[in-house]
Amino acid sequence: MLFNSSLYIFAFLPTVVAVYFLLNRERLCTAAKWWLAIASLFFYSWWNPANLPILFGSMAGNWFFANRLWAANETTDIKRRRWLATGIVFNLLYLGAFKYYDFVAGEIGSAFGLQIPLLGLALPLGISFFTLTQIAYLADIGDRLVPRQSFLNFALLVLFFPHLIIGPILHHKGMMPQFDRLRAKVFQLEMLAAGVFLFAIGFAKKALIADPLAPFVAYALDQTPQLGFFEAWQVLLAFTCQLYFDFSGYVDMAIGSALMLNIWMPENFNSPLKSRSLIEFWSRWHMTLTNFLTTYIYTPILRSLGKPRLITALFAVFVTFFISGIWHGPAWTFVLFGVLHGTCLMANHFWRRKRWLMPGWVGWVLTMLFVSFTFIIFRAHSVGVVENALSGLLGLHGATAYAFSGHGLSWASSGINMNILGLMAFAIVIASLPHNSVQLTIIFLTYLKGKQQWNRPRTTLQN
């Protein structure tokens, strides 16, 4: 079920919120949690119930390892490490079987001329996200940060529908205490209003900007054999706008939905298009993923290499982004995305260490150009699409490709599409407003309540 479907907005969400608070009012707090978990399963299985057993399999495995870890925490350190390592390997293999096996087998097969049987498994919805959530859960138990939990609490953390499919990635520590706060179990009109407010902003981002840009981007990248100079630059900007407003709009709808249940989820975007360096960009874009990568990949790699030095830190940055690229999907374009970001982040860190300076606007232009180009790689189905876009950007295909225009949506004879330009101008104005959607929601809520009286979970200490 999609957040922007009428089924979700007019039936699912109101029912879930109403029944949740009614159950809590009758002091059936455990039943209320079960209600959220079961409603989340319904939400998840709406498109394809066949995915449910896969989700259950992952949860059953992780619940087993969680219990072994809690038991091992009371005994020896070595046992604890073994169970943690086994649990993480379980998750990686599980994800690998569905997401990477066929790609790796196919590549090895074609490289060595072998016939390796493929599994042909469909990629279950949200598996990348629920796998990360559960790895973090096991790692936190291994560090003794999660006291022994009921199965219900574990299930609710994993299944909670606002984050299940596309994040933000949640941690036990930031979430479960919120579910147990008594005040959060009482319906609050202000929180409902704030949730609706943020949800509406997210919906508008997606419906008014991202979705109208999508057919243009698809036509330019998928159906234009030789992109001209003008079209290539338009699509470069258009896709960055599309991706940002789509993803952040979706996350706004997710955070807004959770707010209606009196739950704060961590913010995932903090005006990333204002970033003046790549390091800054990753501290503002998909923040819960960056946070996960920093905490569970970058830091352990760096620590394992002895006293941190610039060279080992750069190495750790590169490996982290390489892994991040692969996590996004089994394709060479994702590998290239990870390698490019890893490389440029190394350069950015080196530059910063040397204390070389750059005017802010130059940094902003470079960051946006680099990020936009890598997004094209991110979206491309093949390396050929990237080559086409790059040639277009460099003007190798001439100024415009209108001669190739097909039927339906087509390029204007000038190569410039005024609707798209207008839409992008609108998007850029929205993206450069002084406050982003989450900040506006906090201002709105403060106004409603008269004072700031809640603890919003912060995403991170460092930047």
Add this chain to the structure above:
Amino acid sequence: MEQAPDNLTKLTHIMRRVFENPELKVSTTTAACDVPNWDSLNHVSLIMEVEAAFGVRFGLGELQDLKNVGALVSLIDQKLKKPMQ
């Protein structure tokens, strides 16, 4: 709570060394954005220095939602009161 000022002083010395700034002023409300060199590399250096100096060990997941120096100090206090292993 009597330990807090001592640990803060000790932490200040470590931070001055890690961030290569002998003049650095640190209070409980200091956050990463207030300190020029506080990036992801120095953050790991800082944590490792703190672990060595105080004889504590942080879990990975503990380090990500520290809001400011005050939160780090209270985490250190909490670890010193209840040593792991």
